Amino acid sequence: MTHGWTVSDRLLDAHVPAGDPLGAWDRRRAEYRLVNPANRRHLKVIVVGTGLAGAGAAAALGELGYQVACFTFHDAPRRAHSVAAQGGINAPRARKVDGDSVRRFVTDAVKGGDFRGREADVVRLATESVRVIDHLQAIGAPFAREYGGQLATRSFGGVQVSRTYYTRGQTGQQLQVAASQALLRQVQRGSVRLHTRAEMLDLVVADGRAQGIVTRDLVSGAIGVHTAHAVVLATGGYGSVYFHSTLAVNSNATATWRAHRRGALFGCPSFVQFHPTALPVSSPWQSKTTLMSESLRNDGRIWVPANPGDERAANDIPEAERDYYLERRYPAYGNLTPRDVASRAARAEIVAGRGVGPLRNSVYLDFRDAIARLGRDTIAERYGNLFAMYTDVTGEDPYVEPMRIAPGAHFTMGGLWSDYDQMTSVPGLFVGGEAGSNYHGANRLGANSLLSACVDGWFTLPLSVPNWLAGLVGTPTLEQDAPEALEALETVARRTTHLLENEGTRRPTWFHRRLGEILDEGCGVSRSEAGLRAALEQVRQLGADFWADVRVGGRGDRLNQELERAGRVADFLELAELMVVDALDRTESCGAHFREEFTTELGEALRDDERWVNVSAWETTPVGKHIRHTEPLAFELVPLQVRDYR
Amino acid sequence: MVQDMTALREGQRTRATAPFPSTFALKLVMAVTGVIFIAFVFVHMIGNLKVYGGPASLDSYAQWLREVGYPLIPHKGVLWALRVTLLVSLVAHVGASVILWARGRRARGRFRRRRSSGVTAWAARTMLLGGVLILGFLVIHLLDLTIGRAVAPGAYQPADADGTIHAYTNLVASFSRPWMAAVYVVWMLVIAVHIWHGWRTMAQDLGATGHRLRAVWATLGALIALAIVLGNALIPILVQLGVIA
Amino acid sequence: MRIELEVWRQDGPRERGRFEAHVVDDATPEMSLLELLDRLNDQLVEGGQEPIQFESDCREGACGACGVTVNDVPHGPVPRTPSCRQHLRSFGAVTRLRIEPLRSAAFPVVRDLVVDRTALDRLIRAGGHVDVMTGTAPDADAVLVTHDDAEVALDFAACIGCGACVAACPNGAAHLFAGAKLAHLALVPHGRLERGRRAVAVVDALEAEFGPCSTYGECVEVCPAGIPLTAVAAVHRERLRSVFRGRAD
Secondary structure: OOOOEEEEEEEOOOOOOOOOHHHHHHHHHHHOOOOOHHHHOOOEEEEEOOOHHHHHHHHHHHHHOOEEEEEOOOOOHHHOHHHHOOOOEEOOOOOOOOOOOHHHHHHHHHHHOOOOOOHHHHHHHHHHHHHHHHHHHHOOOOOOEOOOOOEOEEOOOOOOOOOEEOOOOOHHHHHHHHHHHHHHHHHHHOOEEEEOOEEEEEEEEEOOEEEEEEEEEOOOOOEEEEEOOEEEEOOOOOHHHHOOEOOOOOOOOHHHHHHHHOOOOEEOOOOEEEEEEEOOOOOOOOOOOOEOOHHHHHOOEEEEEOOOOOOOOHHHOOHHHEEOHHHHHOOOOHHHOOHHHHHHHHHHHHHHHHOEOOOOOEEEEEOHHHHHHHOHHHHHHHHHHHHHHHHHHHOOOOOOOOEEEEEEEEEEOOEEOEOOOOEEOOOOEEEOHHHEOOOOOOOOOOOOHHHHHHHHHHHHHHHHHHHHHHHHOOOOOOOOOOHHHHHHHHHHHHHHHHHHHOOOOEOHHHHHHHHHHHHHHHOOOOEOHHHHHHHHHHHHHHHHHHHHHEOOOOOOOOOOHHHHHHHHHHHHHHHHHHHHHHHHHOOOOEOOEOEOOOEOOOOOEOOOOOOOOEEEEEEEOOOOOEEEEEEEOOOOOOOOOOOOOO | OHHHHHHHHOOOOOOOOOOOOOHHHHHHHHHHHHHHHHHHHHHHHHHHHHHHHOHHHHHHHHHHHHHOOOOOOOOOHHHHHHHHHHHHHHHHHHHHHHHHHHHHHHHHOOOOOOOOOOHHHHHHHHHHHHHHHHHHHHHHHHHHHHHOOOOOOOOOOOOOOOOOOOHHHHHHHHHOOHHHHHHHHHHHHHHHHHHHHHHHHHHHHOOOOOHHHHHHHHHHHHHHHHHHHHHHHHHHHHHHHOOOO | OOEEEEEEEOOOOOOOOEEEEEEEOOOOOOOEHHHHHHHHHHHHHHOOOOOOOOOOOOOOOOOOOOOOEEOOEEOOOOOOOOHHHOEHHHHOOOOEEEEEOOOOOOOOEEEOOEEOOHHHHHHHHHHOOOOOOOOOOOOOOOOOOOHHHHHHHHHHHOOOOOOHHHHHOOOOOOHHHHHHHHHHHHHOOOHHHHHHHHHHHHHHHHHHHOOOOOOOOHHHHHOOOOOOOHHHHHHHHHHHHHHHHOOOO
């Protein structure tokens, strides 16, 4: 591996339809090539992942008559991590008279993303959102209803209209259950073959296009090749690279990273959203951080002791010695500043030594004043379930003492780079949902992640994948023993054997924890050049140590979770290096990417629109050298402007 | 088997086809025959209350049972119709329960559930044993007061040639034996538990999902069980106390 | 705190299993049951043994991946709480834990504490879905649903598919799971249109792989989603309804 990275002159074309961005999607849909229904069953599509994007794409393509093979490492499609989303799903259906519209949505999302996402794609999100709600409610998601029978909405995350559709605090779960049912319906019809407990470990590229994947059956250990005319990756985000994150413990980047190593460019890997109201890490054994709904900030006040190292219990600290730093710094938005700003402010307080809790790594979220003003009953009615969950996790009573919260790695805006049609830089390889990178720019708005996964899965990929397949009618799938397939198979087998036989001393989890510490410190909520350079060295060292000292043990021919974890951590280590490189490379602050060197006089994020109105799409050469390609961004509907929450 | 599991996971095959007769149908049989038994036991209990009216009251009731509907229906016609219905129900109820029990064991597999979480689960666990006990008591009861053999009291008087029945005398003779009185009281308690849980399960098996219906149903079940225990078990106790003689 | 464990080890579906005794000396009350197993696994690997295989994913109680039996109770001693949210501090004086897989003939052991729960998905596959083609749905605002229907549907739809109900059932029945799905889909506008055929298909699948319900009520005691026993009645209501109507709806 070399130090440093290079920048290529290559400007990427995202194939955005020319002309008025608002009508772009309609025009593109009209242009897409179609496949005769009789030919469809001869065309095979592999879909990896069964979350909202994967289950949707697999079910919709199966319905259309294509031969679909769908893969998940879970035991059941319903377990995909879309299931854990709480708040809701945005859709500018604009039925109310609150001034919502497709344009308003685009403005919110583009601005919220700090002008680092693709505007035309956001227009598609907004346009198709209407059908997403219709479809999901039809296939069984019991959206909350008004007493008059209409869909209920609420407002969410710094948006001034009410466009978030929800099912209590379990929207992701309900959408995920509905989507996996739709997928299972196709399995029953025979149009989709579902492979559970099958993990994708490599991509097969032949003749310059994606033609298959290599998987390991997690139960039997069998490594095999599956070939197809197109491959869709809907394998989610990589926030769990930080070890402690709000993601599931098995969420990983292996599928996307392996695709990247086979040539798919990776867009803005350093764009990671930290959720301000996660629960802090409170013990060395803790396996992840739990997310508390953002809605708590509506009534809770966030503060830290004014004096660093204050040892007193929260309730013993007098009002005068409390610093309500969000209210102080952002009087206009106060405790409701957007996620990135709130997380950064909390991080600054913790770094300055004013953090609270046994590990001094959290801030208070206090309901004392709200309880005094509204009464305990009202607070219980609004947040009772969240308070119970908090007590459940921490053993503390938030009615009596303030909650302790801390920023937690949550959503990755970065991911595989794709064009407007969701096709990556490897022809025939498509991406959907959080695994991709086109919609959210440098910061995602609340309730937009379920939407982007659903739009990709149900209403984009089922149109754009056939457009690609139309050119392959009459072409057979790659032979399973083609040289490219055998090479990929061999690579996976070698790596698996290496991991199993390495005579090291440390569990994969040890490296994962250590990687998390390095990234948190150097490439977390805020980043500095010195910190990033140090992190880069440490990550590279840790990567080398991993291959020298990891210990997996056990056998490869049966369930071996240690082996699964080892492969995932190995990929995280490589990805982390690229994240740090990207963060170093992007010499500006934008959205969730905050470089301490690039701030206003007041310490706020300072974008550099001269140089950085673009997407960094990274290539990693076979020897591990990083090359940045650039996709310039243009904004026609939303003029460039500075976010200001003061 | 590993290959089998992969095939199962990938939907290449399913483990089995639905059994015949279907569990759903067997549960319905249990529920319907259960209703018949509860109705029978309840009506029987009401008949038993005639004992408080003295010998003539009970004996004439027994007599009436044999003549009801005459001349449209032959002598003992209704009685035998009831007996046949009950017998068929009994066979169906017991048969279905045995099949269901076997299916439950097979579905659970090698590792039995060892812990029970409350009174409902306890009542459910007693159902099989309770059923066997009830059946045993029934045999004793028929021998004792209907057939008049084996466990019947020494003073048992069969029906006269003209059809006169000595129900009251036989009942008092039987219940005067403390051990037999105790058997009947225990029997009633077992029946009460069986009915209480059976009644609850019946609501489930007949698909009662409404909150009010379920609440009313539960109350009704408890009342019926209570009425049967009180109405029936009091008789041997009162005989023992000498109130009925 | 010191926790004594007896943990089920089984090398594969065909192998015989056995309990292994272990002690974790440095457990803390904050630990969840799964973090205790994480800690035990660290110890095992340090001692040169293979870690215990067990499933978990979101560790927030939403995904339904986790589930082990603790001292004969599926998920653990805290009622109606998934294994990932069972914290040692809530176990009271209990410091001896016997941990084994979710037990049912329908859930063959894959390895150690990991079982195969695809029988539940085969049930959904058989009929636990709604027959609507992508993009053909009418305007969701034009389809009226009462507030209460939406809420009750959600009460049943809250099932996380963990399978604890089956493991709690002395009969290995899955009526709570099946009923939750049937009740949920019977309350949503499009699902309502195929109630009859769904009931037949789902109940056939249910009876093929699971046992009969005897109203033990054990399932409700362990259900992390709080699905009520009414769900079981819904299985029979839907099935009986299909018999009387004899139609697909």
